[in-house]
Amino acid sequence: MLAGLRPVSLNFLNYSGFPVLRTILSKPLLADVGLLVLRVFTGTLLIHHGYEKLANIDNFADAFVRPLHLPFPIVLSYIAAFSEIGGSWLLITGLLTRFGALAILGTITVAIYHAVITAGFNIYLLELLGLYFAAAAAVLAVGPGCFSIDELIVRRFSSAESSESSESDAFAGSVN
Numbered sequence: 001m002l003a004g005l006r007p008v009s010l011n012f013l014n015y016s017g018f019p020v021l022r023t024i025l026s027k028p029l030l031a032d033v034g035l036l037v038l039r040v041f042t043g044t045l046l047i048h049h050g051y052e053k054l055a056n057i058d059n060f061a062d063a064f065v066r067p068l069h070l071p072f073p074i075v076l077s078y079i080a081a082f083s084e085i086g087g088s089w090l091l092i093t094g095l096l097t098r099f100g101a102l103a104i105l106g107t108i109t110v111a112i113y114h115a116v117i118t119a120g121f122n123i124y125l126l127e128l129l130g131l132y133f134a135a136a137a138a139v140l141a142v143g144p145g146c147f148s149i150d151e152l153i154v155r156r157f158s159s160a161e162s163s164e165s166s167e168s169d170a171f172a173g174s175v176n
Contacts, residue, residue: 028146035145036094042135043091046104050084053077064114083107091139094148101140108133 053060057077065073065080083103090100108129115125144150 032145032147035139035142036147038135039091039094039097039139039144039148042104042132042139043088043100046084046132047088047092050081050086050088053081053084057081064111067118068110068114080107080110087136091136094144094150097144097148097150098140101136104136105133105140108136 057074060081061073061077065076070076084107087100087103087107090096091104112126112129112133115122115129119125
């Protein structure tokens with residue numbers, strides 16, 4: 001019964017004749033655009049949580065930090081607020097991105113712990129926290145991508161190092 005079937009040609013997937021299509025569909029470009037979208041949207045959506053904490057720090061400490069029986073609830077509340085605000089701005093701008101992602105990851109980990117301790121495994125509480133956690137973990141693992149200030153800094157220093165090494169190679173060649 002299968003003897004009459006012939007293989008399907010996948011030539012339509014070969015886009016080598018279309019350089020614009022190759023550029024659009026190339027993995028590095030799409031990955032970097034995806035990281036940009038992930039960073040900017042995560043930072044933009046998360047930043048208001050930090051500002052809300054600062055607006056009423058005592059209420060946040062009473063509702064979220066004291067039930068965990070952690071010491072210095074007001075101080076820890078300020079740390080959580082500034083971690084969310086600072087980490088969000090670092091994600092959005094792409095400056096010290098992994099440090100910002102780590103700050104967010106720490107705060108969200110404590111928030112997930114609080115949600116599980118106080119409400120159990122309630123999916124409605126955990127889904128947003130899980131998304132923030134996954135986004136911060138992904139940026140921490142993969143990095144900011146090429147559309148970031150971090151990338152500009154790396155390019156600046158790598159071009160300076162390469163020009164210094166080529167100058168020293170030229171000097172060494174002239175001495176010999």
